[in-house]
Ligand SMILES: Nc1ncnc2c1ncn2[C@@H]1O[C@H](COP(=O)(O)OP(=O)(O)OP(=O)(O)O)[C@@H](O)[C@H]1O
């Protein structure tokens with residue numbers, strides 16, 4: 001598996017913050033790998049994802065896509081946000097085609113195919129204001145995929161949805177990613193989501209934000225959330241998360257986690 | 270004064286979908302009755318004023334201000350087409366003035382809406398300039414422009430630019446920051462951002478600003494036309510006063526009011542047209 005994405009010792013301090021938000025993040029992600037990033041609120045997951053998308057430059061270190069440093073957004077990767085943020089003056093189709101428009105391309109068949117895939121072909125000419133929350137996120141997914149990215153960055157894109165819609169969309173995205181060989185990096189609060197979608201789960205701790213451990217998910221596809229295997233993996237991840245990050249409300253002080261970060265635990269594949 | 274048919278037919282139905290007399294009455298009142306009452310009250314006050322003027326020996330000579338002579342004169346002016354020339358001149362000046370206000374106000378509004386530093390820098394100068402009555406610019410305008418016509422257009426622009434500028438800036442500041450982030454993430458350049466995101470997002474704010482601008486511009490235009498020029502509605506009013514044709518004067522006032530009303534109605538339609546909020 002060739003390296004798609006490498007994060008080379010990123011440290012980032014926001015202006016006016018006494019401690020770095022991210023410190024010494026080092027990570028390599030292979031082509032077609034599906035990665036979940038879990039960690040408590042405020043540990044810097046979104047910040048890291050924005051850097052991968054080229055929407056934020058780290059104060060130290062850099063991100064490379066296939067060896068080339070990321071300095072700005074590109075059609076080769078796309079980020080999906082927690083809020084779908086569709087443009088309310090446009091139809092479903094216009095929203096989905098926007099990336100192609102910006103690239104000066106026209107590919108109505110591809111857009112049609114994507115709308116079909118997310119189950120919104122019959123609503124293509126509807127104004128997006130009359131769609132449900134789940135449908136909004138589906139349009140956002142079609143919009144993200146329209147420019148044929150190789151990498152999809154997901155920042156808790158399903159967290160505002162009800163459990164059923166969320167599970168359906170998780171499976172949809174996983175399937176699409178596997179079929180098209182997309183690399184996937186997703187941020188989530190939800191251990192179940194991580195186990196449902198990822199090949200490898202990275203655990204982050206806060207103050208400063210760093211990766212303190214990882215776990216490989218040994219499940220095939222599609223994944224049955226009701227199976228004993230699934231429960232076992234979920235429990236293993238839960239336990240590891242609690243050992244590394246702690247179950248209490250206070251994030252652990254710095255010294256604690258950094259020994260772990262040097263020796264991330266790995267499960268045998 | 271017309272109400273859209275679907276709204277009308279909704280009003281004619283009660284909750285069960287059947288016809289209701291009370292609903293029909295309410296529909297008729299809001300659609301036709303209330304505006305008619307407003308117009309009648311206005312005419313009554315005018316008529317009463319005319320009657321008071323006519324019955325006082327000291328003001329008797331102004332009796333032609335009353336609705337009767339005024340509407341008779343208005344019918345004449347409409348019939349022989351004499352109303353067209355002043356209306357055309359005034360509309361031309363206000364149109365050109367508004368155009369300049371948009372050409373200056375929208376870009377500057379977008380710039381100060383996007384850039385906090387620019388907003389801070391421009392705050393005091395803009396608030397200061399805004400408070401100066403457009404008519405106070407008259408001496409400067411006369412010096413700066415070769416013709417009275419362009420001086421008047423300048424005054425209209427000075428009056429109209431502020432509402433357009435501030436409404437545009439406010440619209441830009443209300444744009445959801447995620448819309449910028451998502452567009453950037455989809456590869457939007459500066460031009461895309463402006464044409465595909467910013468302008469559609471603030472279309473209704475721009476036209477809301479233009480609506481306010483039309484109001485003040487129309488008010489400034491008439492006194493501006495008292496000076497120098499020999500055309501337009503302001504000139505016509507001044508001329509009628511000098512020649513003691515008070516019925517013509519009152520008829521011109523009616524024309525000014527009606528045109529203002531129509532221009533405002535056009536703006537309301539444009540605001541609706543460029544609003545992306547879904548109507549239900
Ligand atoms: N633009 C910014 N300026 C200053 N501080 C920031 C900025 N953005 C984020 N931070 C800080 O950086 C830290 C990490 O934020 P980030 O949004 O990356 O967390 P997160 O892990 O995504 O949290 P959540 O799970 O709640 O989304 C937080 O303490 C936050 O306050």
Ligand SMILES: [Mg+2]
Pocket residue numbers: 045046047155
């Ligand atoms: Mg976040």
